[in-house]
Amino acid sequence: MQIKDMRGVLLCSASAMALALSAPVAKAQDASEEDGFLGLLVLGNNKREVQTDTAAPETVINAEEIQDRQASSIAELIDTVPGVALVNSGTPTGAGINIRGHGADGTYGANQKVQIQIDGASVGSEELYRIGTQLTTDPELYREVSVIRGTVGSFEYGSGVIGGVVRLDTINASDLTDGQVGLSGRQTLGYHGNSNARISSTILGWQPTENLEFLFNYTRREQDDYTDGNGDVVSDTASEVSSLLLKGKYSFGDNAAQSLTLSFNESTSDEKDVPYDAFAGNAAFGNVDRLTETKSAVLEYAYNPLGNDLVDLTATLSYADQYIEQEQVSGTPFGIQDADHRYETTKLTVKNSALFQAFGVKHTLRAGAEILRKERLNAASAPGGTDQRLALFAIDELDFDNGLTVTPALRYERQEIEASTDGNNIRAGETFNNSALMGGISARYAFQNGFAVFGSVAYTAGFPIIDDVDYADYPTLMTQTEKAVTHEIGASFDRVGVFASDDVVMAKVNLWQTRLWDYTSSGSSFAEFDRQDTKGVEIEASYSHMSGFYVDMNANISSGHWTKFRSGTNERYRERYDGMPPTNLALTLGKKFNEQLDVSWEGAFFKRFEDTPGFAVHNLRASYDIDTGFLKEAKLRVGVDNLFDKQYQTHLATRPAPGRNIKVSLTAAF
Template structure:
């Protein structure tokens, strides 16, 4: 694959080995080698089981099943298997994680373990990062994350507040990290240039994707990558053949990356990247979540940009230093033009109706953020059987939130529910991972965060300039203790205790431009679980893995924001509780494999005895597949099972249970003119079932035939 470059036979590892080489040292590399499965799937070097994937976002890289936290890793193969239309589609096989909002790519947000609401201010409750850069957007009638799954090669989901130690106070739901593709993913040893072309088609909505990636190493140790993707779709239809409104879209996104490795032992590198996602659509419903007619239509342009520069130094020969630092800029911007007037009859006929622009004729929502972070991993040999890995770091960000609204004679600065202002966050953290004889792992950690939110002058709804000039600061603490004990070669137990404090966001502190004296949200989370690992269980070469997790998350001063019919209001719930069970299991042989995932979540308003909003229905999936090795053909069936949800909050409706059947096949020829190609065919919702996910405001997609073809060069 690619054009060979003479005199350069340096081996370029995949993502797991790259991360280990620059972040953790030789001891962690041994852990990767041990993670290889008994039998890989044809055409794959990665394990079949997601429980055998390497986790790189929870500290020192480790195997998922041996991580004392509920964590799921999707590698490139798992992402491609799903043939996702949008970011929300990639979470189909992750217990406890549910896309919320709508089927519109502009209306998607995420719920983890019942945390996350479509019309709520969930900033920091779920932290989402792209290559280490925090991404967040809030408009209340829009989604919170805009991107395309084709950009990414790995997605990790760390469930629960224990993730706050490394990522930020307040991550009560958890953390989702996205890792973009690298040049090394498309270059064989000695290649000068390589890449991949891909196209896909989706019958539901007649959607298609065109993707081109070019990777190069023009000189030794300089890796370059350029990627361009275009995706479009018409409105999709539900199981009854009805169009789901405003699910049509077109988007274009690109990624460029560069990395130069240098030093006597090639243990240093500088890197830079830039990515851009954009969508430009006319006559869209302003409300992308519930399709409410009260806000009219709008011409809307959405742009998301991320730029990163950084430096890494493994300090070969020095176990105490392994440093990585980066600085980034992120900008998420929604521009809206030609907003419809809303007309209402406030006086008896024949008086004319009163017409007005609720958000101005033109408006813009923007989150522009500058971030910096640096961390170090120190390795200590404490004894013959004890190792310690200590991660320390600091990060900070400055964010400007703007929302100018043009009413013709004046420009208003935001609104009462979405004030303009600035946020400054600075955090420091330390986490130790103590490992004894690869049998016992103890992970204590502590994080301290400082947050300052401020509002200067603003223009109110009458065009008057008000000099508020107020600010509010707070400090949050996130300690944790986690442990994993391998009782035997096949049995492990784990548990954790984690506390985190979510600091009030700008719109909560300055709702209606009044300084609200809000207490911090406090979360105390307890988890316990068990793992089973069997090789040669039924026949030689087979393997079985299982990980079960029970959790209880007690939250004090929970801010529940919702639409009361005329405005967004925030109710403070003194005591809330989330608890549940999660299960992940897999079994594979040389040709037959299967996986299972399930989650059961309960959310209770302890103060009133009622139920919390936005708690997903009990769900499970079962996947059974077969690999025909002579043809390198992988095919199978997956069933999605959802229970009825009648444990609903005061602002919700009950939903019925349903079952979806899905088929898939993948062919990866290894020789002939089709070598280095990949053909995938999926049928989602085979029986065209009509259904509604409990956390979605619209009907689910009906039957869809998906076909994709990719070719490496």
Template sequence: MRVFLPVACSAALLTAVPAIAQDIAIPGGSIVLDEIVVSASPSDGEATDSDIAYQSLSPTSARTREELAATGQTGSVSEILQSMPGVIAPSSADDPATSVNIRGLQDFGRVNVMIDGARQNFQRSGHASDGSFYFDQEMMKAVEVERGPGATVGGSGAIGGVVQITTIDADDVLRDDENIGGRIKVEGQGNGLGAMAHVEAATRISEAFDILAAGTFRQVDDYTTGGGEKVNSAQTMVSGLLKARVRVAEGHETTLSAMRLYDTFDNGISTVRTTTSIDDTFTVAHHWDPADNDLINLNARAYYTGTTLDQEDQNGWSVGAKRTFEIGTYGTDAVNVARFDAFGFDHTTRVGGELFYDHVQTRDENDLANNSTPPGERTVYAAFVEHTLERGWFEVVGGLRLDGYHLTGEDRVNDVDVEKNGSRISPKITVGVTPIEPLTIYVGYSEGYRSPSLTETLVQGFHPPPATFAFLPNPNLVPETAHNLEGGVTLRFDDVVRANDRLRLKGSVFQNRVDDYIELECSPFPLPGACTYDNIAEAKIEGIELEGTYDAGRVFAGLTATFLRSEDLREGDTLASVPPSRLSATLGFRAFHDRLDAGGRVTFVGAKEDAEDAGLVGDAYQLVDLFANWRIDDNTSASLTLNNIFDVDYTQYLNLEASPGFNAKFAFVRRFGANTQ
């Protein structure tokens, strides 16, 4: 009874949703154990536990490294992100980069991914996603996803949502009474045979200074699908992270971080290319939070992110030809959070802004890649104010955001220089009520603004043989504008079946109308045909997201579900980027004085009936995973994860290759620490 009650409650929620759920989509599942870090505004410096996460007036989810390890979700970045509702992470087997799709929106900055607050704006056009990032999941401390148009830091262009990844620091290695320590993790897997070694070392010289250094080496072979087909997915990856924190005065903390990832792999379909990618992220951030002044809680940051991807053709029609993609982003942002009481209400005001500059360089001996991923420059800026007014059971959040951009490049088809700019003010309003303590209801409206990317504006040239056709630039593109209407409800129950158990449920319904939605349009005439990016009059995406957890100590359960439906209001078709329905349920237990976490997860993915029209695979499938994590002692743990135990042959929607079949993964972790003072 204890186990099945939360599942039954979640099922009741599912059956109560409107008929829209019959057509729409659901991302992967995970549970919430103990405490997680959640901030409705990334980079605010605010953190709350899971109870407050289920009270927040926004569709926000978060996962920590400890929670993911306990539920066997320590795989790829894609697997981690898909543990949250509303999110899928399309990937290409022959490229370890990750793309993010939130509520059916992806590519060209519609979803903003930040690592320690630094934007990851790498993009190259091909047969896979137009926007991705490289990251070593072993460096992840926590990940937070805010769905819907971003309203504060990181919101520029993010009409789909914001992903904030935080990297590990000295506190993840050292305990309070230690000043030196380390952590070692080794891992092996059977499908895509390979191994990984990860090392962390940290020292706390005093309360004023600590430093962490971490490194990873990973090498894996090609994986095999459930149908027995071997897929090109081998890679060798080396990554390193150096992070230092300095506290020169009370209330002040400065963090400096440098991370580099080096990857080698073979990439391509008809033409296979030996590929090397180098990805850098450098940040300097300062947090000022004086204990005696509630009007100051300032976070300011400057950063650089850069990706250089070198390729050399190994076969096809241009053996030996080389090409290079270089995308660099320089950025800065700042936000201050002021809190005060006035007129019987609690007030919180966020004021801030952000600015980033993209510089794209592409070189190709065949003069092709520099056309499909054209060089150029783009500057994007924003300023925002958001105010929260709260009193007892009533809360209102209102805000305004100014976004603008300036883009320059070359239209070589018409032999003209292109210069584009624009700006817009976007409002936000959310009202929440808690009529009785276990129940919170909210409704909100927000808008977002995304400027066209360099590729969308300036793509040109010809597709390489054997399918040769033209790409035409479109300097007349106008920015996308999102209008998002959302409603949600959260339920929080304690002592449901037994003392100290907890049941948490959260659901949201949304409709996002995007004016001037930009999509690649191809026409067969005049022969041999041509493709260009164009504005669709209006696109509509609507859906339902559910998330629930139950924790009774010895048993735990979780459920996440997403249903999406879309329409191109000009043509009446659905949008190819919107995935099918997805539901994931987790059931587990703890034993041996809570040293063992074990359980299973079942994932159901619905069919996408019109997938073939877009050249994609949209078949329905079901997956079963098992996991076990054993804490041998306070410093040592071992885990075993069995993914796709029935060796199902399937292809995740938006992926070009079939996904892995059965895979067994084993990991061993050892931590050590001491106080040498």
């Protein structure tokens, strides 16, 4: 992207912010304000709220949007976030999450440049050859999913985060019981016509007392092979996934200031006679029977005493176990098809948030420590070993009480990595030690008229991974960190009463640029890479009117290139980086009628990327609240994805997208 192109985007973005299009919580002013009344709280109608109150590029998908979208996987749920692209979709293990050009790349389904956490447990970021994502879990288990793009908001969660962080928070029993003593439940039945998908989700929440709550959730999805826009069956896209969530919370102490929460999350995918290559279905690797099990257990202690702003403590002990069992059923044996993969991650995170004032500045200081141990089973395509880390982090939000907020962040991390078995060039028990100090700073200034400007710079370091012990150049690969600096600048707008007294406009535009060097993710060919430069623009905007009309919009424009060395020389040359998300625009127009019926149209427009043609896809959604008189909630949801049965394939994908797909679900809650 040229600088002049970025200027054009900025001008367009400013116009978009003036016309902008979602709505958050807004304050409606009242005539009695002069008597001290601050106004009535009015909720917007939009599917998604734009996060205008932070300099971090973050998008939050709440429980209502999770249910309305009727996505088959977490990857499909977040693909409307600007800067997020999927390496395929349609199957739980064949999809991968790519954020700002990092993460899934078609060869590996994940890497540490995109961190994924479920209730704080680190999952699904192993580089397994052609197996795809390990995030085998169902969207129905979650109350909120947030996507932090880039580095600046990541220091609390991990190192080497260049793409971003995906955080998933599971449902609480109190989400069903509304905090009241008693038993509540929700049953959802769904059907997707294209793939003959059948979905059942059962959730029970029980509060025997005000301070004790339990939750049970079991969700099962079964689908056949789907058809593309030409009506052709896309083979090997059938799947069966079952997910289980058990959760309990006990609050105690003065004013119930302390709590213990224990959760267990398990998802299983069982595939028979499917290509080993979960991305492209490459016949050269043959077919396998593949069982994927993802488990996580989290124990959290929280202490937030009333009247003490210096203490808001959480201690989280988590255990994540990802297991993939494979058995070759056809094809030429390469020694990788029968490989079983397992990696277990145990992590303890202790952090505290303190509010205080010093030198005339208000501080919100989040500081903590983290201990992590990852154990990986040795396999033909994935060497085994252990990865142990100790990290300290601190993020201090300084509020100068004049509209200016400055947030410095630091993270120190130390690693000891050990090979567990003899490899091609290494002996079992050999260890490597690495450490790095990383951090960044962001600043935001809010004007009185609803506008705000912000900017940030952040540096991170990615540590060696167990995979790299198997290369001849392992002494370098195991002692060199990947390094990246990201600069961001942007503006936001958030105001009530722009075009009418009872509307809300929100918008946010973010320009970013990242430089990555000391690149080792290419394994043995790392020496040919000098650096990688990527940049882009992300836009989110929304409009909501009290009549029920709403508009949501987001867009992404990004590009990247490599600087490489010509073989055997120090001469450098540039080469385009093809792993970037495509340029695209998503637009939603909707209207709510009498708080019962919500109807919307959604358009997704993608620009041509080299050999991948541009295309437009249209979706329709409707939800209707049924008044039964005896149920807490009864809701019918109907959606049509790819309304005009468009034949298309997104950039980074290796198989055609589904054709027209009618989705229906019925939810009943008591």
